[in-house]
Amino acid sequence: DTGVSQNPRHKITKRGQNVTFRCDPISEHNRLYWYRQTLGQGPEFLTYFQNEAQLEKSRLLSDRFSAERPKGSFSTLEIQRTEQGDSAMYLCASSSLTYEQYFGPGTRLTVT
Amino acid sequence: AQSVTQLGSHVSVSEGALVLLRCNYSSSVPPYLFWYVQYPNQGLQLLLKYTTGATLVKGINGFEAEFKKSETSFHLTKPSAHMSDAAEYFCAVSDRFSGGYNKLIFGAGTRLAVHP
Secondary structure (H helix, E strand, C coil), rough: CCCCCCEEEEEEEECCCCCEEEECCCCCCCCEEEEEEECCCCCCEEEEEECEEEEEECCHHHHHHHCCCHHHHEEEECCCCHHHHHCCCEEEEEEECCCCCCEECEEEEECC | CCCCECCCCCEECCCCCCCCEEEEEEEECCEEEEEEEEEECEEEEEEEEEEEEEEEEEHHHCEEEEEEEHHCEEEEEEECHHHHHHEEEEEEECCCCCCCCCEEEEEECCCEEEEC
């Protein structure tokens, strides 16, 4: 069990560019979550996958954001036409049938 | 809608002193309750959780928390602070009847400082 991994750990991009983040959950965890954390705040829920199905999306997830989980394994979060307000830490978590979510180290996005 | 309030964005204690971090939730039905810790530039680590049963739950690193339904609280305590406890602590809740999954709703966090 190697834990949840996220890549890249840091991403600096210019406003208007597209970025994609990857999350590899703990193997055999069928549930995967994305959260966003801005400075000085707690994480906020973005979206949830059970296996490959995206079952819930927060209103925070504008149409510039898209998430996928092909084959129910790793997941990607893409942000199109980035804005300065997208600067945040993007956290991925996974869980099995218990209620414990295991978090990855996060991807810190800075939009200049 | 559920919400979580953490009283005190910053708490400072001396090494060896009692740690008390406060968390209150707002929910029509008692939710599942969690405390997470976050060290700088890292993800969140689960300290402890309450789902059912005994209302005093023990977690890792000597932390414990007590669920008090009448006070809608889930305060985190540790009898004796250690320098390594300095971090950001988040209280979180999830819906008990969410249909099989549990998105977490977090408080704003409390930054714990421990001084010699």
